[in-house]
Amino acid sequence: MKLLIVVSHLRRGGLVEVVYNLCQRLVNEKRVQLTVLSLRKEPADSRIEMFRALGIEVLSLNNSYFACELRSSLVRAQVQQIVNQYQIDVVHCHGYHPALVCAGLVGVKKMTTLHDRATEDFINAFGPFLGRYMLNRYFHALAGFDLNVAVSESGAELYRQFLDNVDYVNNGIDTEKFGLLADSERAVKRKHLHLPEDTTLFVTSGRVEREKRCEELVEFFAKKVQNKQVGLLVLGDGSRLESCRQIAKNCPNIIFTGRISNVADYLQCADYYVSYSKSEGMSMAVCEAIACGLFPVLSDIPSHIDVAKPIGGLLFKRIEDVDVNAVLSKRIDKNELHEYIDAYFSMVSMTHGYTNIYRRLCAE
Numbered sequence: 205m206k207l208l209i210v211v212s213h214l215r216r217g218g219l220v221e222v223v224y225n226l227c228q229r230l231v232n233e234k235r236v237q238l239t240v241l242s243l244r245k246e247p248a249d250s251r252i253e254m255f256r257a258l259g260i261e262v263l264s265l266n267n268s269y270f271a272c273e274l275r276s277s278l279v280r281a282q283v284q285q286i287v288n289q290y291q292i293d294v295v296h297c298h299g300y301h302p303a304l305v306c307a308g309l310v311g312v313k314k315m316t317t318l319h320d321r322a323t324e325d326f327i328n329a330f331g332p333f334l335g336r337y338m339l340n341r342y343f344h345a346l347a348g349f350d351l352n353v354a355v356s357e358s359g360a361e362l363y364r365q366f367l368d369n370v371d372y373v374n375n376g377i378d379t380e381k382f383g384l385l386a387d388s389e390r391a392v393k394r395k396h397l398h399l400p401e402d403t404t405l406f407v408t409s410g411r412v413e414r415e416k417r418c419e420e421l422v423e424f425f426a427k428k429v430q431n432k433q434v435g436l437l438v439l440g441d442g443s444r445l446e447s448c449r450q451i452a453k454n455c456p457n458i459i460f461t462g463r464i465s466n467v468a469d470y471l472q473c474a475d476y477y478v479s480y481s482k483s484e485g486m487s488m489a490v491c492e493a494i495a496c497g498l499f500p501v502l503s504d505i506p507s508h509i510d511v512a513k514p515i516g517g518l519l520f521k522r523i524e525d526v527d528v529n530a531v532l533s534k535r536i537d538k539n540e541l542h543e544y545i546d547a548y549f550s551m552v553s554m555t556h557g558y559t560n561i562y563r564r565l566c567a568e
Contacts, residue, residue, distance in 0.1 A: 205235055205236055205237065205293050205294065205562060205563070205566055206237045206239075206290060206291055206292050206293045206294075207230070207236055207237065207238050207239070207292070207293065207294050207296060207562060208239050208240075208241055208286065208287065208290065208292045208294070208295045208296070209223060209226075209227070209238065209239070209240045209241070209296045209297075209298070210241045210242075210243065210283065210295060210296070210297045210298070210302040210305070210306055211223060211240070211241070211242050211243070211297075211298050211299060211302060212242065212243055212244050212272065212299045212300070212301045212302060213242050213243070213244045213245070213246055213247060213250065214240075214242050214246060214250045214251045214252045214255060214262075215246070215247045215249055215250055215251070216249050216250075216251055218319070218410070218488050218489075219298055219299060219319050220251055221488060222298070222317075222319070222355075222375050222376070222488065222554075223240075223298055224251065224254065224255065225376055225377065225378055225551035225554065225555075226376075226551065226554060226555055226558060227240065227255060227258055227260055228258060228378075228551060229551055229552065229554075229555035230555060230559075231258050231259055231260060233555075233559060236559070236562070238260055238261075239260070239261045239262075239263065239286075239290060239292075240255055240260055240261070240262045240263070241262075241263045241264070241265070241283065241286060242262070242263070242264045242265070243265050243267055243272050243279060243283075243301055243302060243305060244265070244266070244267050244268065244269060244272060244301070245264075245266045245267070245268065246264055246266075252264070263286065265279065265282050265283075267279050267282075269301075272301040272304065272305060273301065273304075276301075276304045276305050277308070279305045280305050280306065280308050280309065283295075283305060283306060283309060284309055284310070287309060287311070287312050288311070292312050293312065293313060293566055294312070294313045294314075294315065294562050294565055294566065295309060295312050295313070295314045295315070296315050296316070296317070296558075296562075297314070297315070297316035297317070297349075298316070298317050298319065299319065300338065300342060302316065303316050303342060303345045303346060303349075304341060304342070304345050307344075307345035307346070307347075307348035307349060308348060313350050313565040313566065313568070314348070314349045314350050315349055315350055315351040315352070315353060315561065315565065316346065316349050316351075316352055316353070317353050317354075317355060317373075318346075318352055318353065318354045318355065318359060318363055318370075318485065319355055319485045319486075320483075320484075320485040321359060321362055321483050321484070321485055321506075321507070322339060322342055322343075323339065323362065323366075324482070324483040325415070325483050325485075326338050326339050326342070327339075328414075328415045328482060328483060329415065343366055343367070346363075346366075346367055347367060349369065350369065350565060350568075351369050351370075351371060351561065351565065352367055352369055352370050352371075353370075353371050353372060353373055353558075353561065354370060354371070354372040354485075355372065355373065355374065355375045355485050355486035356372060356374060356375070356485065356486040356506070356507050356510045356511075357372055357374075357510055358506030358507055358509065358510050359372060359485055359486065359506070359507065360372035361506075362506070371561065373554055373557035373558055373561070374486065374510075374548060374549050374553065374554060374557070375485075375486040375488055375491065375549065375554060376491075376549055376550045376551035376552065376553055376554025376555070377488055377491045377492050377495060377545065377549060377550060377551060378550075378551055379495050379542070379545060379546045379550045379551075379552075381468055382468050382471065382491075382492045382493075382495040382496050382545075383472075383495065383496065383542060384472070384496065384497045384538055384539065384542055385472045385473075385496075390472060390473055393469060393472060393473050394473045397469060397470065397473060399437070399459070399470075399473055400435060400457070402433065403433055403434065403435040403457060404433060404434050404435070404475050404476075404532060405435050405436070405437050405473065405474040405475050405476075406425070406434070406435070406436050406437070406474065406475070406476045406477070406478045406501070407436075407437040407438075407439060407470060407471060407474035407476070407477055407478070407493065407498070408421060408436070408437070408438055408439070408477070408478050408479055408480075409438075409439035409440055409467055409470075409471070409477075409489045409492075409493070410439075410440050410479075410481075410487075410489045411440060411441075411442045412438065412440050412441060412442030412443070412444045412445040412448060413442045413443055413444055414443070414444055415481065415482045415483060416442075416444075416479070416480065416481045416482070417480040417481065417482060417503075417523075418438065418442075418444050418445075418448050418480070419444055419447055419448055419451060420480055420523055421436075421478065421479075421480045421523055422436065422438065422448045422451045422452050422458060423451050424523045424524065424526070425452075425455070425457075425458055426451055426452050426454075426455045426458060428524065429528050431528065431529070431532075432457065434457065434528060434532070435457035435458065435459065436452075436457065436458045436459070436478075437459050437461070437470060437474055438458070438459065438460045438461070439461050439464060439467055439470055440461070440462075440463060440464075441462050441463040445460065445462070448460065467492065468492070468496065471492060471493050471496040471498060472496050472497075474493075474496075474498055475498065475499075476498055476499050476500075476501055476531060477489075477490065477493035477494065477498040477499070477500050477501065477502075478500075478501045478502070479500075479501075479502050479503060479508065480503050480523050481503055481505065481508075482503070482505065483505060483507075484505060484507040484508065485507060486507050486510070486511075487507055487508065487511070490502065490508065490511050490512070491511060491545050491549045494511070494512075494515070494517075494541050494542075494544065494545050495541070495542050495545040495546070495549075496542070497536070497538030497539075497541050497542055498541070499517065499518075499531070499534060499536045499541070500512045500515075500517035500518070501517070501518045501520070501526060501531055502517060502518070502519055502520070503519070503520060503521070503523075504519040504520060504521055511549065514544070515540070515541060515544050518531060
């Protein structure tokens with residue numbers, strides 16, 4: 205089977221991380237011949253060489269954002285040429301522009317992964333006018349695919365309100381990279397990362413943006429958490445980072461790392477994971493944290509419920525409702541948390557789900 209995976213670009217981020225995890229496993233599938241195609245020019249922080257290091261052929265069309273948005277039929281013709289030349293059996297798209305471009309391809313099975321909750325995320329990110337315009341284009345394109353695959357069960361329920369051809373495969377992480385540390389190793393690593401040794405650390409990770417409600421989260425730890433032995437570790441960068449720093453300027457127990465490449469190291473040194481996000485497709489960050497043995501304290505959005513409810517994670521409507529002392533009193537089995545993610549949200553289980561879909565499409 206010849207498979208073409210299509211992305212907008214290979215810039216570091218959650219979507220590309222999912223695709224990379226999938227490719228890591230697919231290269232070992234003898235019955236799958238894999239090619240990756242990016243539609244747009246690769247940015248400075250592209251991971252294209254990491255994909256090539258897996259032994260995968262990676263093609264890039266080097267189009268602009270506006271070409272993909274406004275001249276998608278011309279970009280589609282470029283992709284159709286590749287489909288014909290490589291005799292592709294299945295095209296697997298990831299993201300908004302790949303969906304717009306590839307919906308009209310002919311002579312090939314087409315599927316796309318729905319990484320977000322578009323009805324929420326497009327409006328939150330782009331505002332009501334542009335967000336609704338994009339939603340209309342997106343759903344029109346999705347109707348042209350043989351199958352649309354959500355990244356969680358709740359995501360599939362959302363998209364089934366608008367589309368008939370929806371399935372789901374849980375996102376998967378590298379559970380070897382995101383694993384447990386012995387207490388002695390953890391103490392050494394904390395010291396190496398200059399983290400306070402005797403502080404119970406809550407950690408949050410990902411983009412520091414308005415829809416993640418990072419400022420409200422930081423304010424809660426700065427003003428409401430009175431226990432001086434409790435800290436907050438904020439991993440990542442974004443447009444609201446400086447505002448968060450200002451809120452926490454007199455709070456030594458709130459630590460900001462900015463953009464980092466060693467997220468797993470910090471997660472393994474923390475105690476609890478906290479997120480106040482408004483919307484997620486399927487949070488890789490949450491899965492990574494639980495795999496590192498961190499008990500989840502999460503806003504009660506559908507994708508958080510999907511992951512955290514089966515293991516008794518704490519789900520809240522407002523961050524002000526969280527009783528930190530009650531969280532600290534919980535008994536946590538870190539091995540059980542890791543094994544849960546390994547079983548249901550690993551890149552092995554994710555790849556198994558997708559390969560079954562590929563075979564099913566080819567057989568139809």
